Amino acid sequence: MKAIVYTQTGDPSVLQIVERPVPRPGAGEVRVRVVVSGVNPTDWKSRRGQGVLSAEVSETIPNQDGAGVVDALGDGVTGFAVGDRVWLHLAAYQRPSGTAQEFTVLPANRVAPLADAASFDVGASLGVPAMTAHRALTVAEDGPNRLHPGALAGRTVLVAGGAGAVGHAAIQLARWAGATVITTVSGAEKAALAEAAGAHHVVVYTEGDTAGTIRALAPAGVNLIVEVAPAVNAALDVAVAAPRASVAIYATDGGGSVTLTAGPNMAANVRYQFVLLYTVGQPALDAARDDVSAAAADGVFAVGADAGLPLRRFTLEQTAQAHAAVEAGVVGKVLIDVAPPA
Missing domain, CATH: 3.90.180.10 (Medium-chain alcohol dehydrogenases, catalytic domain)
Known part of the structure; x- marks a missing residue:
């Protein structure tokens, strides 16, 4: 061979x-x-x-x-x-x-x-992107540890970088689980991809007041943030976070050091969870594998330009x-x- x-x-x-x-x-x-x-x-x-x-x-x-x-x-x-x-x-x-x-x-x-x-x-x-997205969507203290239709009903999820592979999977999984999905992207081309993936709202972060736009879309704040660039987005994340929100960090685009302002994070009881698929443990891997398979059986994971x-x-x-x-x-x-x- x-x-x-x-x-x-x-x-x-x-x-x-x-x-x-x-x-x-x-x-x-x-x-x-x-x-x-x-x-x-x-x-x-x-x-x-x-x-x-x-x-x-x-x-x-x-x-x-x-x-x-x-x-x-x-x-x-x-x-x-x-x-x-x-x-x-x-x-x-x-x-x-x-x-x-x-x-x-x-x-x-x-x-x-x-x-x-x-x-x-x-x-x-699937694999790394979808299973990473699954983990990021299931680490919230008040949220589910498994995904299925309705598991995230009533929650708002912010996906940073919705045109990437993990962001794409997170949009599709979160929507399948019933969340309202907001995503941020850098420009019009990536906005079109995020929309095609199924995001309810796409915010181009290079244009205008990103935090204000997200707050207008989610007046009570965002419950869960799937974060690809924590060093860049730390201030934005706390500005849009709902009380007891979780920020799931799966990559360090834009820099490996993160500075957090203690007061606002403490006031909102924001929780930060780092996510690396390889060391999450077998129970989390098994849950991700099974839920991702179920979502795939429901036709959730379309690929290609038309699907974002x-x-x-x-x-x-x-x-x-x-x-x-x-x-x-x-x-x-x-x-x-x-x-x-x-």
């Missing part, structure tokens, strides 16, 4: 295509024929030797997310059958074998059924270019076509 590997960290040029034997699943593992592999920022950061995904291994196959078809089952695996459509998550976390290959073997709890309503493109776009998430496609041989595109901050979702669907 064909696989993409790197044996040293560095820029995209360290990625090479090689031939490897088809791996065999061990006990508790599932082998999947990968149809589409998804690329996330954590994938290039790991390749660069940054962050929690870094590991000292002689050979690494990158990419956390993907979708495909169950090809073989290891001993003791239940709930799956050969031929099942599935989506994959955390394929390369604490393991050297991700989805940038024709066949991959994963622990069964990192494999989830992919409903017929969801394409392989959707499946490969343009797709940028590459072949397996072009994995280096795919990584470079994500590293350069391309708008939309980068997917690698590994094999035909059937």
Whole structure:
């Protein structure tokens, strides 16, 4: 089979295509024929030797997310059958074998059924973005720890950066769960994407009084903020927060240090929760996997420009270019076509 590997960290040029034997699943593992592999920022950061995904291994196959078809089952695996459509998550976390290959073997709890309503493109776009969004939407002290239709009814959610992959997923999940969704974006092009994703209100933060506009849309304040740039948005977040609001921080765009003004935050009992998918613990991962699968079965996670998430496609041989595109901050979702669907 064909696989993409790197044996040293560095820029995209360290990625090479090689031939490897088809791996065999061990006990508790599932082998999947990968149809589409998804690329996330954590994938290039790991390749660069940054962050929690870094590991000292002689050979690494990158990419956390993907979708495909169950090809073989290891001993003791239940709930799956050969031929099942599935989506994959955390394929390369604490393991050297991700989805940038024709066949991959994963622990069964990192494999989830992919409903017929969801394409392989959707499946490969879930994983890190959708599960991160799920966690961000379920950390509020007064909110639900699971998502389903009605779980966020009566609540207002602010999604910072609604044109990004996590922001896109957060908009779709929050709306599915019944929230009123406000999002902020930098300009008209991204506003169109956030609207297509399903946000009820889109605020262009480069125009006018952002806090005042959000307060006009949510006079009682925002209950939950899904935050991508806390260093930039700290003052805005507390200005629009409802009493006992939560700010779920999943990235540090704009700087790694955050300055909070104690008085207003204390007065509103604002809660700050940092979110990193890889260390949230298995119960939270299981909840995210199951709720995201249910949402996908309901047709929630549309992708493509018309749904607010343009797709940028590459072949397996072009994995280096795919990584470079994500590293350069391309708008939309980068997917690698590994094999035909059937």
